[in-house]
Amino acid sequence: MSALTSGLLAAAHSLLAYSDAATAGLWPRAAALLARQALEQGLNDFWLERAPGVEDSSRRSQLLCLRSYADEQLAEEASHTWAALSRACHHHAYELSPTASELERWMRSVTDVVDSLEKSRGRAEITSP
Amino acid sequence: MDESLQRIVFERLQADGSLDLDWSVYVIAACNGAADLEATLESSSAAEASELAPPAATTAPAGAYLSSITVQGFRGIGPEATLKVQAGPGFTLVVGRNGSGKSSFADALEVLFTGDSHRWAGRRTQVWKEGWRNLHHPHPAMVEAVLLVEGSGPATVTRRWKEDDAVEAGVAEVKPHGKGKQSLDYLGWTEALVTHRPFLSYNELSSMLDEGPGKLYDALSLVLGLEDLVEAQTALSTSRRTRKKAMDTAKKALAPLRERLEQVRDEGGDQRAAECLAATGGRIWDLDAVEALTGDHTAAAGEIDRLRRVVVLELPAPARVAEAASKLRQATLEREAATGSGSHRAGTLASLLEGALDYHEHDNGSDCPVCNTPGALDPQWKNRAQDEAARLRAEAASWEQALGAERAAVRDAKELLVPAPSVLQGAADILAPEPVLEAWQQWRAGITLTAPEELADHLEKNSEPLSGALETLKLEARTELNARQERWRPVARDLTQWVKEARTASLGMKHDPSLKAAEDWLKKTGDSIRAQRFEPIGNQAIELWEHLRQQSNVQLGKIELAGAKTRRRVTLDVTVDGVAGAALGVMSQGELHALALSLFLPRATLEESPFRFVVVDDPVQSMDPARVDGLARAFEEVAQERQVIVFTHDERLPDAVRRLGIEATTIGVTRRPASVVELRLTSHPVIAHLSDARALVADSRLPEDVRRRVVPGFCRSALEAVFTDRVRGRRLAAGAEHAAVEKELAAANTLNELAAIALFDDKARTSDVMNRLNQIGGWAGDTFKQMNRGAHHAYPGALFKLVNDSEKLCKQVAHH
Numbered sequence: 001m002s003a004l005t006s007g008l009l010a011a012a013h014s015l016l017a018y019s020d021a022a023t024a025g026l027w028p029r030a031a032a033l034l035a036r037q038a039l040e041q042g043l044n045d046f047w048l049e050r051a052p053g054v055e056d057s058s059r060r061s062q063l064l065c066l067r068s069y070a071d072e073q074l075a076e077e078a079s080h081t082w083a084a085l086s087r088a089c090h091h092h093a094y095e096l097s098p099t100a101s102e103l104e105r106w107m108r109s110v111t112d113v114v115d116s117l118e119k120s121r122g123r124a125e126i127t128s129p
Numbered sequence: 130m131d132e133s134l135q136r137i138v139f140e141r142l143q144a145d146g147s148l149d150l151d152w153s154v155y156v157i158a159a160c161n162g163a164a165d166l167e168a169t170l171e172s173s174s175a176a177e178a179s180e181l182a183p184p185a186a187t188t189a190p191a192g193a194y195l196s197s198i199t200v201q202g203f204r205g206i207g208p209e210a211t212l213k214v215q216a217g218p219g220f221t222l223v224v225g226r227n228g229s230g231k232s233s234f235a236d237a238l239e240v241l242f243t244g245d246s247h248r249w250a251g252r253r254t255q256v257w258k259e260g261w262r263n264l265h266h267p268h269p270a271m272v273e274a275v276l277l278v279e280g281s282g283p284a285t286v287t288r289r290w291k292e293d294d295a296v297e298a299g300v301a302e303v304k305p306h307g308k309g310k311q312s313l314d315y316l317g318w319t320e321a322l323v324t325h326r327p328f329l330s331y332n333e334l335s336s337m338l339d340e341g342p343g344k345l346y347d348a349l350s351l352v353l354g355l356e357d358l359v360e361a362q363t364a365l366s367t368s369r370r371t372r373k374k375a376m377d378t379a380k381k382a383l384a385p386l387r388e389r390l391e392q393v394r395d396e397g398g399d400q401r402a403a404e405c406l407a408a409t410g411g412r413i414w415d416l417d418a419v420e421a422l423t424g425d426h427t428a429a430a431g432e433i434d435r436l437r438r439v440v441v442l443e444l445p446a447p448a449r450v451a452e453a454a455s456k457l458r459q460a461t462l463e464r465e466a467a468t469g470s471g472s473h474r475a476g477t478l479a480s481l482l483e484g485a486l487d488y489h490e491h492d493n494g495s496d497c498p499v500c501n502t503p504g505a506l507d508p509q510w511k512n513r514a515q516d517e518a519a520r521l522r523a524e525a526a527s528w529e530q531a532l533g534a535e536r537a538a539v540r541d542a543k544e545l546l547v548p549a550p551s552v553l554q555g556a557a558d559i560l561a562p563e564p565v566l567e568a569w570q571q572w573r574a575g576i577t578l579t580a581p582e583e584l585a586d587h588l589e590k591n592s593e594p595l596s597g598a599l600e601t602l603k604l605e606a607r608t609e610l611n612a613r614q615e616r617w618r619p620v621a622r623d624l625t626q627w628v629k630e631a632r633t634a635s636l637g638m639k640h641d642p643s644l645k646a647a648e649d650w651l652k653k654t655g656d657s658i659r660a661q662r663f664e665p666i667g668n669q670a671i672e673l674w675e676h677l678r679q680q681s682n683v684q685l686g687k688i689e690l691a692g693a694k695t696r697r698r699v700t701l702d703v704t705v706d707g708v709a710g711a712a713l714g715v716m717s718q719g720e721l722h723a724l725a726l727s728l729f730l731p732r733a734t735l736e737e738s739p740f741r742f743v744v745v746d747d748p749v750q751s752m753d754p755a756r757v758d759g760l761a762r763a764f765e766e767v768a769q770e771r772q773v774i775v776f777t778h779d780e781r782l783p784d785a786v787r788r789l790g791i792e793a794t795t796i797g798v799t800r801r802p803a804s805v806v807e808l809r810l811t812s813h814p815v816i817a818h819l820s821d822a823r824a825l826v827a828d829s830r831l832p833e834d835v836r837r838r839v840v841p842g843f844c845r846s847a848l849e850a851v852f853t854d855r856v857r858g859r860r861l862a863a864g865a866e867h868a869a870v871e872k873e874l875a876a877a878n879t880l881n882e883l884a885a886i887a888l889f890d891d892k893a894r895t896s897d898v899m900n901r902l903n904q905i906g907g908w909a910g911d912t913f914k915q916m917n918r919g920a921h922h923a924y925p926g927a928l929f930k931l932v933n934d935s936e937k938l939c940k941q942v943a944h945h
Contacts, residue, residue, distance in 0.1 A: 053832030061828040064821050068839045076790065083788035084758060102755050 001114055002045055008038035012107055016100055028097040032088035035107050039082055042114030046070075049121045074116050081109040134357055135160050141654050152643035155365065156651055160357070163364040170368065170640055190317035190739040192867055193276040194772050196283065200237045200272050200806075205230035207266035207804025215794060216277045217857035218741075218871065220768035223776045223808075224783050225798030230806040234798075235746040235776045237272040239328045241288045242318065244297055261296045265804040268292050270299070278316075282306040282864035286313070306864070318739060324352045325738035326729075331747040334725040335718070345728075346697040350690050352732045353662040358655045359693070365648040372637035372644070379634040382627055383409060389620045399613055400432055405624060416635065420628050423621040432559055433613060438552045439560065439606035444599055445545045450592040453542040457585035460535035467528035476525030482518035486511065535581055542584050546576045553602075559609060565602045568595040652693070663690050669731035676763040677723035677756055683716055688728070699728075719752045723760070730763070734771045741867055742772040749779035761785040765792070770871075783812075792817070792850075815854075815943075818847035819936050826928045837923035844935035845880060845916035851939045852887035859890070880917050887942070902938075905945075909938050 012034035015027045043062055047055035050069055054062055063082060066075040085106055088098045098106075138160055142148040147156075158169035194216040201209040205228060212234050214221050225231035239246045240261075262270055270290040278284045288301040301313040337345055350356075387406060394402035401422045408415040408422070445453075467473075481499075488494045489506045497505040549569035553562040572595045575587035667688040674685045686702030701724075703716075716724065726748060733743040745764075749757055761782060764773050775782065786793045795812035810816075822843035825836055853874055860870045873892070877883040881895040888894075888901050903910040912934040915924055924931060 051832065051835045053830075054835050057828045057831035058824075061825050061831050064825055064843070065831070065835060065839050068842055080758070080762075080789050084755065087754065087788070098755065 001111075001118065002041065005038050005041045005045070005114055008034050008041060009107060009111060012038065012103075016103060025097075028099075028103060029089060031103050032085050032098060032106070035103070035110050036082065036085040036089055039078070039085065039110045039113060042110070042117050043078070046117040046121055070117065070120050074113065074120070077109060078113045078117075081106055081113060085110075134354065137658060138358070138361075138651075138654065141658075147650060150646070152647040152650070155640075155644055155647040156361075159361040159364040159368075159647065159651065162360070163367065166364050166368055170644075189737055190321060191281065192279040192739045192741050193284070193316075194741045194861055194867070195238075195774065196275040196277050196862075198234050198238055198272070198274050200234060202263045202266045202268060202270035203237050203240075203272055204233040204261055204263060205800065205804060206233045206237070206806045207263045208806075209271075210806040210808060212796065212808055214772065214774055214796075215854055215857070216772065216861045217854075217867075218768055218770050218772060220764050220786075220791065220793040221772070221774045222783050222786060222793055222795045223774065223798060224780070224795055224811070225776075225778060225800070227778045229778070229798045229800045230804070231776045231778065231798040232746055233806075235328070235330065235744050238274060238744055240296065240299070241272040241274055241286060241301065242313075243322050243328075244288075244299065244301070262290075263804050270294075272299075277861040278305070278864060279867050280864050282862050284316070286316070316739075321739050324354060325733055325735060325740060327733045327738070327740035327743045329726070329729055329733065329743065329745045329748070331722070331750050334729060334748075335722050337725045337729070338721050343695070343697055345699045346690055346692075349663070349666070349699055349728060349732065350659065350697075352666065352735065353659060353690075355655065355659055355662065358651070358658065362648065362651050362655060362693075365644055365651060369641060369644045369648060372634070372641060375630070375634040376638050379627070379631040382630065386620070386623060386627055389623075393616045393620055396616060399617055401617060402620070414631060414635065416628050416632050419624055423624045423628070433610065435552055435556045436559060436606045436610040436613070438550075439556050439562075440603055440610060442550060442552070442599060442603060444592075444596045447592060447596065450545060450588050453538070453545055454585040454588045456538045457535075457542050457581040457588075460531070460538040461581045461585075464528075464531040464535045467531040473525075473528055475521040476528065479518050479521030479525055482514045482521065486514055486518060489514075539579075539581050539584060542581075542588055543576055545588065546573050548573050556606070560602060560605050562602055565595070565598040568598040571595070659690055663688075666728075666731045666735065669734075670727045673727040673730055673763050673766075674724060676759040676766070677727055678720070678759070683720055685724070685727070719756060722748075722750070723752065723756055726760075726763075730767060734767055742774060743767070745773070745775045747777060747779075748775060749777055749782050752781075754781060757781045758785045758789060761789055761791055765789075768793075787812070790817075814850040815847045815939050818843050818850060819932060819939070822847070822932045822935070823929075826932060834923050836928060837925070840928050841915050841918065841924050841931065844912070844931060847935055847939050848913070848916060848942070849880065849883060851942050852883045855887045855942065855945075856883075880913075884913070888945075905938070905941050908934050909941065912938050 012031040015031040015034070040059065043059075043066075044055040046069075047053070047062065051065070054065055057065075059082065063075065063079045066078055070078075088103075088106075138156065139148075142153050142156060147153050154169060155166060158166040195214055196216050197211055197213045199209060199211040200206045210230070212223065223231050223234065236246050262268075268290075271287065273285060273287040276284045276286060284303055284305040286301065286303050288299045290296075290299040303311045303313060303315045305311060305315065337348055387409060390402045390406050393399050394406065405419050405422050408418040485498065485506065488498060489511055495506045496503045549566055553566055553569070556562055568591070572591045575584060575591065578584045578587055670688055671685050678684070684704045686704060687700075688702070689700045690697070691700045692698050726745075730743065730745075733740065748760060752760065757779075764775060767773050777783070783793075783795050785791075786795070792814045793812070794810070794814065797809045797811040798806060799809070800806050822840050825831060825840050825843065828836075856874060857870060860873075861867070873886065874883075877886055877892060879895075881898055882892050884898045884902075885894045886892050889897060899910050899913070902913050912931065915926070915931060916935070918924075
């Protein structure tokens with residue numbers, strides 16, 4: 001995991017762990033934002049090595065392409081995690097903030113996905129969706 | 130009992146060696162029902178081993194997918210509206226606002242098959258029942274579904290209502306492919322509709338966990354099909370209880386009887402009472418003895434017997450005594466008369482003359498040997514003496530006769546002087562026989578008398594006192610006997626009745642050890658079969674819960690059906706934050722609902738269920754956003770093998786499906802004024818794949834070579850989806866075996882093979898695929914070729930044209 005990715009995740013974790021008057025009420029979304037950035041950074045690192053340039057495309061494109069460049073389950077997990085974090089990042093007046101355990105779960109997913117992406121970076125094969 | 134279940138019971142009996150034990154016949158009989166059990170117990174004869182042969186397997190009703198639902202004039206739907214669903218495994222979402230009529234489809238389907246709906250099974254019965262017709266279009270009312278039935282193809286199920294019919298009065302019929310109309314029973318779903326209920330609604334699910342552990346147990350255990358086992362268990366325990374009750378009744382009835390016996394015994398010293406008490410005193414009753422003691426023709430023992438023997442004592446009749454006395458006197462008189470008339474002398478003289486004649490004859494004597502008169506004994510004398518001797522001899526004989534008669538009279542008289550019978554002495558403890566004994570002794574004393582005259586006096590003097598004393602004693606004895614019989618008879622009568630009951634009860638209890646063994650075995654085996662059958666459901670529920678729990682800190686361990694009868698319950702091994710705790714109490718409404726869904730979705734999707742579809746109405750309510758994601762993925766998983774149709778008014782579910790990239794068909798429902806309900810296909814896996822492809826084409830920042838490698842794959846996925854739908858649609862409509870269809874699809878390794886199946890129904894005809902596609906147009910063949918090249922090659926041509934051609938090809942193939 002790159003220093004940037006792990007730094008982002010560490011920051012997200014610390015938001016969960018320490019209460020601070022300054023972040024009261026804001027921390028769930030802030031943590032989601034940081035976790036999503038960590039995932040996106042992992043994807044960037046992946047694309048830079050496997051198919052440079054894809055990292056500049058839209059996230060939807062990246063996640064769709066991932067089905068061809070990594071195994072399907074990993075692509076699916078990445079999509080699910082990214083979708084869940086994105087929803088948490090956007091403030092919807094009618095939706096409740098994600099809970100701490102929910103965020104922890106997603107952050108674990110981010111770590112898993114990024115680690116797996118790193119492992120499959122070496123493979124040059126492109127798989128069929 | 131269900132035959133397959135009976136077979137399992139039989140095999141279990143065989144497996145643990147119980148089949149050889151005497152009680153195994155009761156297990157088998159109980160499995161055949163309570164009546165059979167009683168008959169077996171009654172006959173007591175071990176059922177023949179041949180009768181216990183394992184029954185043959187039964188066939189389950191054919192499975193079916195839904196193809197369409199058409200509703201008219203029912204709840205929110207006015208004019209006829211049809212919801213078409215892709216047959217085969219897959220996830221269909223029907224989305225519409227509240228009041229759009231979407232739930233009416235779910236409801237209508239349930240009413241169609243079951244004649245009822247969970248919606249109005251609740252408290253608001255009347256309101257719901259009256260409001261089932263559409264306001265704008267109350268008549269005609271009709272619900273129809275087209276099923277694709279395994280083995281026979283399409284079948285149309287229709288329920289129609291006449292103008293004034295109540296909801297339950299609708300008449301349903303089935304029109305199978307190529308056959309005439311049949312009743313709804315034709316499908317053979319009656320039982321499965323209860324056990325594997327394929328309709329799940331929010332209302333129903335949330336009530337499941339609220340209505341107590343028994344209700345939940347019933348709902349979950351019904352699917353296991355083990356009610357017959359419970360019934361068999363009940364038959365055994367009822368039989369035991371009935372027997373025990375009979376024994377208790379007999380015991381209870383004995384207590385007052387024994388008290389009465391004790392009273393009889395103590396009051397009158399009745400031996401029978403004492404013996405009855407002894408016979409019923411132990412743990413095991415000697416009923417034969419009691420029966421003998423209480424019977425009518427019994428030789429009563431002891432005091433009663435002695436009294437009876439006293440009562441029947443008889444003396445010689447007074448006339449006979451008088452006659453004997455008078456005979457004595459007569460004989461004496463006659464004998465005396467004979468003596469007086471010289472009968473004795475005659476004998477002596479006859480003997481003397483006879484001696485003299487003998488002397489004269491043999492010794493030639495002629496002198497009188499008595500008076501010495503010489504020559505007295507001459508022939509003249511001899512003649513005279515011979516005549517005289519004969520006369521005297523006759524005279525002597527009459528005397529001897531009189532003497533003999535007198536002796537006989539004495540003998541006869543003494544015969545009357547019998548000794549006192551021993552019973553008199555024996556009855557001394559009950560009666561007062563002393564006067565009789567005394568009189569009798571006096572009577573008997575006459576035996577030593579020799580003089581007939583004295584004897585006659587003795588008889589005349591002692592007869593009356595003896596018979597008088599005896600009559601007094603007999604009266605006393607009779608009175609005593611009656612008193613005792615009066616005390617005894619009612620007790621005896623009740624005892625006789627009781628013996629009958631006690632005998633039946635005892636006979637019944639004879640089976641108790643065997644029945645208990647049978648009951649224990651069946652209970653143990655039932656629990657084990659239940660656990661075994663429930664295991665896959667429990668496991669799948671836990672798996673689903675893993676999807677649904679999301680951020681919930683409630684973890685679900687083992688799920689078990691425990692207890693029986695009033696204590697039956699579902700035990701959920703729930704841990705909260707790793708701590709085992711109170712199960713349902715700590716869960717939120719949303720969690721409970723998710724749990725209910727986890728529990729009941731597996732029930733509806735069991736292998737043996739004939740329903741290849743499951744209809745879920747409104748599953749999203751009160752769920753957290755994250756749990757909606759989990760729900761979508763749970764449905765995705767179930768949809769791998771089942772046709773999942775979900776009705777929802779909540780945007781979040783289709784949202785989650787879209788976001789998570791779950792393959793699903795989404796159908797939008799809208800309702801115009803006057804209950805005109807319209808349905809529109811808003812999303813389909815083919816559409817989704819093509820739209821993903823277009824998004825990639827449109828993303829200008831995506832490197833060109835990546836785009837060229839990736840896009841054809843999405844086009845290919847779209848065509849694969851079309852081919853798969855086509856194969857399923859055709860095969861299922863032809864009544865193919867559902868599992869075989871899925872197996873064939875899974876075995877198609879290449880796009881070519883899939884195309885060959887879709888186009889020619891023959892996996893081997895891959896070489897004809899290109900020809901057929903080229904018949905559609907050269908572009909079609911080219912497009913297919915590009916899809917087939919996969920991601921290993923960058924597509925050289927215009928990508929937007931490839932996607933457009935792919936869409937065109939998909940449409941052509943779909944409607945081909």
